[in-house]
Amino acid sequence: MVVSKRIYVRGIVQGVGFRPFVYNLAKELRLSGWVLNDSFGVTIEIEGPSKRVKRFLAVLSDNPPVLAQITDIRIEDLPEFGAKDFVIKESRERREKFTLISPDISICDECLQELFDKNDRRYRYPFINCTNCGPRYTIIKDIPYDRPKTTMAEFRMCSRCEQEYRNPANRRFHAQPNACPVCGPHVWLVDSEGKSYQGTGRVSPGS
Ligand SMILES: [Zn+2]
Ligand SMILES: [Zn+2]
Known part of the structure; x- marks a missing residue:
């Protein structure tokens, strides 16, 4: 079964190799979607077989990059979006800003x-x-x-x-x-x- 999730990660997650880590992990697990930095932290959309998505979520929270300090992870279910690949998207800026800096x-x-x-x-x-x-x-x-x-x-x-x-x-x-x-x-x-x-x-x- 294919599942699709949006994940919001907060804490010290910028400037600590978080996007490359997510990118490599998604590639390794052959999942599609994207990751980006925004004014609140890191946002990810991920899609693939539920077992591999589960594995992705487990590694994300248990084994993040050494310099990262995650304070909060929020996960939402999404309708299937059918992405073919996994990419690092351009950062998105919002009017209000809050993220911890390394x-x-x-x-x-x-x-x-x-x-x-x-x-x-x-x-x-x-x-x-x-x-x-x-x-x-x-x-x-x-x-x-x-x-x-x-x-x-x-x-x-x-x-x-x-x-x-x-x-x-x-x-x-x-x-x-x-x-x-x-x-x-x-x-x-x-x-x-x-x-x-x-x-x-x-x-x-x-x-
Ligand atoms: Zn140079
Ligand atoms: Zn170094």
């Missing part, structure tokens, strides 16, 4: 490894981040949380970063602050007269 998260182990890997393109790049770590609260100017509503908006992703951002299998899928030395922010040192000093602008181990 704090900045210190670097994760995987990013730390890349940071000091000479062959990695983000070797010693101070603004390295991914879906599991990096700035959130500091860069968010408005919700729903998307790159255009963050201070990262003016940094246009290079093609390699863009590829990561669009690849559901990548750790940086939908990571809004995604950046690299080619396209992202840089640091430099100036003295009190504004004179800048030569340096690599890259972090060193132990710094």
Whole structure:
């Protein structure tokens, strides 16, 4: 039996990899529908055989992304909508807004490894981040949380970063602050007269 549900998820669910998580879970369970960020959290519509939808709901509430903090899940039955695929839809903004915002998260182990890997393109790049770590609260100017509503908006992703951002299998899928030395922010040192000093602008181990 095919069932269709709309699910409202509230709490810290933006900027914590929730949409990519839902997308991958739906794909894995071969369910159709969509997910989006709105001014209240995350909204999902899902459709498929009832057993697999049940499984989807169980994983959603029991095993959400590590950084997520769900305060409330509301589920409604829908008439069958017959979607063929599962997609991440564009965020929807409403007049009233209320969602919890994630704090900045210190670097994760995987990013730390890349940071000091000479062959990695983000070797010693101070603004390295991914879906599991990096700035959130500091860069968010408005919700729903998307790159255009963050201070990262003016940094246009290079093609390699863009590829990561669009690849559901990548750790940086939908990571809004995604950046690299080619396209992202840089640091430099100036003295009190504004004179800048030569340096690599890259972090060193132990710094
Ligand atoms: Zn990371
Ligand atoms: Zn880049």
